[in-house]
Amino acid sequence: MTDGHEAVPDLLAAWAFGALDPAEAETVSAHLAGCESCAAEAARLKETVRLLDGSPLTAPTRSPDGVLSLALRTRTPLAHVAEHAAPYAAAVAGLKALLPELAGRWTTPVVHDWDAHATVAHLLAADEHLAGRLGVDARVPPSHIEEGAHWEDAWNRRSADVIAHEHGRTPEETVADWAAQAGQLLGTPEARDAELAARAVTLMGMRLPVTDHFLVRGFETWIHTDDLGRALGLAVPLPPPEHLQRLVRLAVRVLGLALGPTAPPVLFSVTGGEEWVLGSADEPVQAELSLDPYDFCLLVGGRYAPQAVPRGTTGDAAAVRNVLERAASLAWL
Structure with missing residues (x-):
């Protein structure tokens, strides 16, 4: 290939993911040193990859639609989780890849009566139920729910309380707590060991093995990522085929x-x-x-x-x- 500007933009996404051969990578790096526009695009791509890999979230930058699609399609679950937790890990990575697109758009209506901020807050509340069963401390003050309340009433009340609490904070603080809780959930022994996760627990009115509850978390995280994508006018790819089959x-x-x-x-x-x-x-x-x-x-x-x-x-x-x-x-x- 040449080091001309025309050839480099098509290679930047692969460069950000480390997928170029050494000669191409060297040529792209040399071009970036002298091309301000390509260097800026490369920085945005690197940020998307960093978010996909689960690094701590900082001030987000917006990526082009094609970059978002590539980031979501190449998302990979954390290597240390077992198969049953991989769909949730991949869904978490997918939502992290989408989050930069929400900069300045957190009040966008999404689903139900939720805006984008409330949608992430709902996921914080929804993940909390399984996380708590596996020993992860809640990040939001407890709700006052009557003993014996139907699970659906309790579920909806907790979600509403968490959303109200998070609307008193910045979206970045909500995202940080959601991401930290998701990371802790994926770091539990049950996320890594299918035998430990074989025990059944009752959540959302369903008594299922913990393995299946991880699939439920993956399902809901992907659905709400899709909701956010639709609200922003962005196409969110399907889960990988093996994950979609499990769901x-x-x-x-x-x-x-x-x-x-x-x-x-x-x-x-x-x-x-x-x-x-x-x-x-x-x-x-x-x-x-x-x-x-x-x-x-x-x-x-x-x-x-x-x-x-x-x-x-x-x-x-x-x-x-x-x-x-x-x-x-x-x-x-």
Whole structure:
């Protein structure tokens, strides 16, 4: 390659991730020493990579859409976590890569009645439940919740209290506490050892192994990162295929439990993936339902109305509607 300006910008993203061969890296470095515009772009890219790697957050800088997409698509989970915690680790890295785009835009409406600041505060509250079970101290003063309150009421009250508390602080302080708590959660023994994480605990009304609760945390973190991206007009890539598959499988298991053994049986499949019979195992299948895995996750996450989600169906429309409505009813995000 030449050291001309035209050739360098296309190589900067790979340079920031250390993916160039030595000769190309040397040429880019020599060019940056004498080109102010490329040097500024390179600094922005390096900052995005630093955030992706989980370094402490400082004043964010804005990255071009293409750089954000590359950063999110190449995000990698922390090397020391076990497979069950990898989707959460990758989702945390993905949100960190998006955070620089929020500079000066923290009051942007996102979802429900939350702005961007409140959305991150909600994640601080949501992660707190699993973190507390694993010995991580809460970073927000406790809420006054009546003993015996339904889990959903307690969940919503805690989220509202944390959001109110964080709105009295700066977004940077909220982000710092969210990132620190996520780091502590990923540093627990249960994040590194599947055997330790095999014990079941009850959170959000579901008694599941800790391994599955880590998947839930990954699912919610990705959903809210997607919410933020949509609010900013930025496309947030899907989780890596192996992570998306794990999230879909967990959602299908929870949906199967919610439907119970007497629901009209429906053969459910995700595009290009597996298929399951949901409902009664004692009757012939009454309908078939196929969803894109991304759309299925958005449905379970409450981002699609049952009647609006794109789908392929055959057979009993009422049986299909029952599955879609029950899937949407699982949303707590």
